[in-house]
Amino acid sequence: MAYQENEKGFVETMKKFTIVMLILIGIYLALPIFATALYAFSTEWNKTILPEGLTFEWIRTLFQDARFIEAFGRSVLLSGSAVFISILFIVPAIFVIVLYFPALEKWFQASVVMVYAFPGIILSVGIIRFYSGTSLPMILAVTGVYVISVLPFMYQGTRNSLRNVQGRQLMDAAELLGASKMDAFRKVLLPSVYPGLFVASLLSFSVLFGEFVLINLVVGSRFETVQIYLMAKLSTSGHIASAIVFVYIVLMGILTLVMATLTKKAKGMRHA
Amino acid sequence: MSKVVLKDVHKQYKDAHVLSGIDMNIEDGEFVTLLGPSGCGKSTILRILSGLTEATGGNVMIDGKDMKKVPPKNRQVGMVFQSYALFPNMTVYENVAFGLKMRKQPVNEIAEHVEKMINLVGLKEKKEAFPHELSGGQQQRVALARSLVVRPKVLLLDEPLSALDAQIRKHLQVELRTIQRELKMTMILVTHDQEEAMTVSDRIFVMNQGKIAQEGTPFEIYTQPKTEFVANFIGRYNVFTKEQIENLLGGKMTILAAKYAIRPESIQFQPQTSSYPIRAIAGDSIMNGNVIRTTFHADNKQFTMEQLHHQSSAFEKGTEYQLFVEPKDVIALS
Structure with a gap:
């Protein structure tokens, strides 16, 4: 009896400790974001605890700057293209391997691990040395590396979705009902794994959108993305830099919200 | 007429012989069960019949026609899977209508046949529901309706009742048999449940290690087992x-x-x-x-x-x- 009471007391203490730790970590992580966002809307914030006034001036200035809009467009274009190419070429390969050649999955998994194994700096040096002497524009080389670097997200997302819906059986069932392989893929399999695939794509997009090392070292300011623009603004205006970070956080927040909604939807389908 | 014949069918994966010399003659409108323990090759026979798996050797004939070069979609063979394989993105109605749409049937005919089939399996109230909103028994009925609506020559049932609880399973066994008699359709059921096999079958093929250990009516199999394996497995x-x-x-x-x-x-x-x-x-x-x-x-x-x-x-x-x-x-x- 005493042992049970002791154990109960220990569990309660641990629970409280966990809650306190979570709150502290939450504050530690949220405080810089909150401060940056607040700085993006402050008139002056040098000698006081809180900003002296609030303004939309920095956000307005940011969106009036053609360089920012162009950089934003380039980031969207670069990340979007890489994800699009990945969907077009890598995802079908994942479908075929997972559904019809599962024995080959081990090679795919090895490739995924290799993507994690190479740091950005090694990749950059490798790309510069290998492609600088060729006629291939460096931006295309970077796009190619981006396509490969999202492989882990696309592979995990697609494979998990296929397993959740028992993709092979869906294909078999559709074919036995008279569908061609293409019809079965287009009308049954793709809509069934769509939420998972979309989440993987959004995740890949957000990772690429925040990428700085590779693009800066390989292409540099010749192809200014949001991250490079941010680096440039850090030394000129703290308010503008904060406004960029704020816009970036809002964009990522929207993407996370969409992903969470779709993941929830995908879970609903799992029981079928 | 939908007579199914398997002649000396073999299936081999690398060095493993999954099926060895399978011979079967299944008559039109017969309800046949392939009964055996897990891994004995019974589901592989269904996959070979449906064309989803290719036999290493032997012949498969449906209605006297060799199926070797006929793709699954043209074999007119229906299949109900163990996990039902309902399309999660479609409602009950859309699931049942899928096969008819693929066959490009007129819309009014599709509606008529689908409504009739949904009524037959007792899911009229659920036709707008998605698969994840249905119970296991209801999902099984949808899978059955979806396979039956295209009027296949042969319906293959791969342990379709194994995931259901005992009461619903017994009820659906009777229902399955009733529907089969009503439609006079050739059906081949795979199960490892000897009681289920006895309840629904005209004839049972008991399988062991990729071979047919014995075939006969439920009465013959039960009262006259030929081998120790059949005697132990069937009773x-x-x-x-x-x-x-x-x-x-x-x-x-x-x-x-x-x-x-x-x-x-x-x-x-x-x-x-x-x-x-x-x-x-x-x-x-x-x-x-x-x-x-x-x-x-x-x-x-x-x-x-x-x-x-x-x-x-x-x-x-x-x-x-x-x-x-x-x-x-x-x-x-x-």
């Missing part, structure tokens, strides 16, 4: 060696065989004309629904006796009893 037969049975029954066996089997329910407490007497000591009794199963020991051999609950004699553990078995109930196994 709770008591299997004895020649020496054991002669010691037990106190006489020489007229039919020579390696082993002999006696059904637990054919061992009687009351003597019949010309029955063998058995002297044995009672062990534990277990009640299994309406049947009482008692273990006996004689000459270092254990066997069981089953009696219907209402006619059962109470056996006292450790007491010796005189039991009886008729010669016709001693089955010689090959």
Whole structure:
């Protein structure tokens, strides 16, 4: 009896400790974001605890700057293209391997691990040395590396979705009902794994959108993305830099919200 | 006519022989069950019949036509999967209508057939529901309706009831048989549940290690098992060696065989004309629904006796009893 009471007391203490730790970590992580966002809307914030006034001036200035809009467009274009190419070429390969050649999955998994194994700096040096002497524009080389670097997200997302819906059986069932392989893929399999695939794509997009090392070292300011623009603004205006970070956080927040909604939807389908 | 013939069908994965020399003749409108333990190759036969898996050797004929070069979509073979494989992005109505749409049937005909089939399986109220909103039994009905609506020549059922609880499973077994009789459709069921096989089948193929161990009507399979495997798999037969049975029954066996089997329910407490007497000591009794199963020991051999609950004699553990078995109930196994 005493042992049970002791154990109960220990569990309660641990629970409280966990809650306190979570709150502290939450504050530690949220405080810089909150401060940056607040700085993006402050008139002056040098000698006081809180900003002296609030303004939309920095956000307005940011969106009036053609360089920012162009950089934003380039980031969207670069990340979007890489994800699009990945969907077009890598995802079908994942479908075929997972559904019809599962024995080959081990090679795919090895490739995924290799993507994690190479740091950005090694990749950059490798790309510069290998492609600088060729006629291939460096931006295309970077796009190619981006396509490969999202492989882990696309592979995990697609494979998990296929397993959740028992993709092979869906294909078999559709074919036995008279569908061609293409019809079965287009009308049954793709809509069934769509939420998972979309989440993987959004995740890949957000990772690429925040990428700085590779693009800066390989292409540099010749192809200014949001991250490079941010680096440039850090030394000129703290308010503008904060406004960029704020816009970036809002964009990522929207993407996370969409992903969470779709993941929830995908879970609903799992029981079928 | 939808006669199914398998002739010397083989399937091999690398060095593993999954199927060896399968011969089957299934008549039009027959309900056949492939019964066997997991991994015996029964589902592989269904996949070969449907065209989803290619046989390593042999022939598959449906309606006298060789299926070797016919793709799954053109075989007119329906299949209900163990996990139902309902399309999660479609409602019940859309799932059932899918096959007809793929066959490019007119919209009004699709609507008519789908409504009829949904009514047949009793899901009228659920036609706008998505698969994840249905119970296991309802999902199974949708899978059945989806396969039946395209009027396949042969319907293959790959353990479709195994994921359901006992009560619903029993109810659907009867329903399945009723629908099959109503539509006069050739159906091939795969199961490892011998009770299910007995309930629904016209004929049973018992399979073991990629081969057909025995085929026959449920009555033939149950009362005349040919091998020890079938005797053990299909019922709770008591299997004895020649020496054991002669010691037990106190006489020489007229039919020579390696082993002999006696059904637990054919061992009687009351003597019949010309029955063998058995002297044995009672062990534990277990009640299994309406049947009482008692273990006996004689000459270092254990066997069981089953009696219907209402006619059962109470056996006292450790007491010796005189039991009886008729010669016709001693089955010689090959």
